[in-house]
Amino acid sequence: MIRLxxxxxxxATIRQARGADEPDPVWAxxxxxxxxxxxxxxxxxxxxxxxxxxxxxxxxxxxxxxLNMEMSADADIVSIALRLKPHQCTLxxxxxxELTTEGGLNVVDGAxxxxxxxxxxxxxxxxxxxxxxxxxxxxxxxxxxxxxxVELWTGGYAHASPGPQADRALRTLGDAIEVAFESGxxxxxxxxxxxxxxxxxxxxxxxxEFNIGHSIVSRxxxxxxxxxxxxxxxxxxxxxxxxxxxxDSEDLLGRNG
Ligand code: PXP
Numbered sequence: 001m002i003r004l005x006x007x008x009x010x011x012a013t014i015r016q017a018r019g020a021d022e023p024d025p026v027w028a029x030x031x032x033x034x035x036x037x038x039x040x041x042x043x044x045x046x047x048x049x050x051x052x053x054x055x056x057x058x059x060x061x062x063x064x065x066x067l068n069m070e071m072s073a074d075a076d077i078v079s080i081a082l083r084l085k086p087h088q089c090t091l092x093x094x095x096x097x098e099l100t101t102e103g104g105l106n107v108v109d110g111a112x113x114x115x116x117x118x119x120x121x122x123x124x125x126x127x128x129x130x131x132x133x134x135x136x137x138x139x140x141x142x143x144x145x146x147x148x149x150v151e152l153w154t155g156g157y158a159h160a161s162p163g164p165q166a167d168r169a170l171r172t173l174g175d176a177i178e179v180a181f182e183s184g185x186x187x188x189x190x191x192x193x194x195x196x197x198x199x200x201x202x203x204x205x206x207x208x209e210f211n212i213g214h215s216i217v218s219r220x221x222x223x224x225x226x227x228x229x230x231x232x233x234x235x236x237x238x239x240x241x242x243x244x245x246x247x248d249s250e251d252l253l254g255r256n257g
Contacts, residue, residue, distance in 0.1 A: 002202060003235045005039035005068050005190070006032040006229055007213025012050035025051060026058045028217075028225055033064055035229030039088070041211045043070035046094060053080070060084045068211065070131070073110070073117045082120060088127040089190075090151055090211075091117065104153045107141040109213060113198040118126075129188055132223035134176030143183035150180050151188035151211065154201055156190025170200055177206035195219065195232065202239030210236060 011028040029040045040063045042051045059067060067086040071077045072094040081089050089116065093105045104206065107114060107130055114130075121128045129149035132138040134156065142150050157169035173189070180187045189201060190211035202210065212232060219228040 001065070002207055002240045003038035003209040003230070004036065004236055005041040005066075005188075005209050005211040006035075006037040006216055006232075006234050007041040007043070007070075007190075007211055008032065008217070009043050009050045010213055010217040011051070012055060016050055025055050026062060029063055032216075032226040032229050035066065035226035036233040037229050039066040039068050039209060039211070041068040041070060041213070043092070044080065046072060046074050048076060056080065056084060060086060068129075073114060075215040078117055078120060081126065082124050085124055085126060085179050088129060088149075089121050091147075092131040100239055102140060103155065104135070105131050106146075107132060107145060109139050110204075111141055111145055116147045122148075123144060124164055130188075131190070134172045136176070136179045137174060139179045139185065140183055143180075143185055147185065148190055149186035149208070151190050151209075152176050152180075154189050154193055155191040157201060158194070158197055166200070170204065173201065174204050177204060181206065195235065198232070198235055199239060202236050203242055205243045 008025045008028040009193035012021050012025040014023055025042065031054055032040060039061060042059060044051050044056050065213065066088060068088040069081055069084065070089055070092050071081055072092045073091055091105055093103065118128050127148045129151050130142040130147045132142055132150045132152060133153045141149055152173060154173065157166060157173060160166040160169045174183050177187050186208050187206050187213065188209040190256040193201060193210060193212045216228050
């Protein structure tokens with residue numbers, strides 16, 4: 001089974017557009033879980049542009065499944081994570097000017113600092129993931145820093161033109177999964193995944209968790225969040241059944257070979 005992590009930041013963004021108290025991302029988390037979300041993902045940004053400290057506190061107390069906190073390696077944010085103790089922290093790069101997280105963390109250059117942050121979070125029994133581009137050096141550096149997992153940035157695939165460019169991006173993701181496995185890492189995926197493009201990525205065996213935000217929240221405007229999550233979950237479940245079929249056929253080949 002591939003876990004679906006639903007990123008609820010965009011619900012908070014709508015609230016902040018009016019400085020009002022609705023829509024509440026805490027309600028969104030409840031609806032997402034009722035729709036089948038395995039993980040609720042939120043990004044507590046240094047500038048608090050969408051999710052607030054209040055949201056993070058209540059999510060920690062009310063989310064029934066897994067809670068994944070996306071965060072920078074900033075000392076104040078790390079101390080909040082150590083107090084909240086979500087199941088998982090995903091370390092991401094953060095720039096004030098960006099519309100959303102635009103690429104992976106530079107683990108190679110930031111290794112010295114990241115190692116200390118990972119040690120603290122692991123010490124609090126938090127699973128730690130690094131959001132990285134599908135690049136062998138970044139993945140190996142994440143393993144050396146002590147991360148449990150990498151979340152591979154799927155933006156390269158999502159932004160590619162259909163055809164050879166998208167195929168190349170998929171092969172890059174497949175190669176990155178292999179490097180991550182060789183390095184002993186769990187592999188997640190996220191960024192830019194939609195109802196239309198998720199199939200091909202989910203068909204690559206090896207991903208444990210997909211974190212998807214914008215596309216699900218966009219669809220929820222029309223069908224409601226519970227139904228939007230249900231539809232995405234169905235696509236992922238269908239893809240993971242395909243993985244079982246692949247493994248079976250390899251077994252068969254092995255026995256018959
Ligand atoms: N994973 C990470 C680490 C992210 O920063 C984001 C964007 O907040 C997502 C997944 C979700 O991306 P999208 O909103 O494009 O589905």
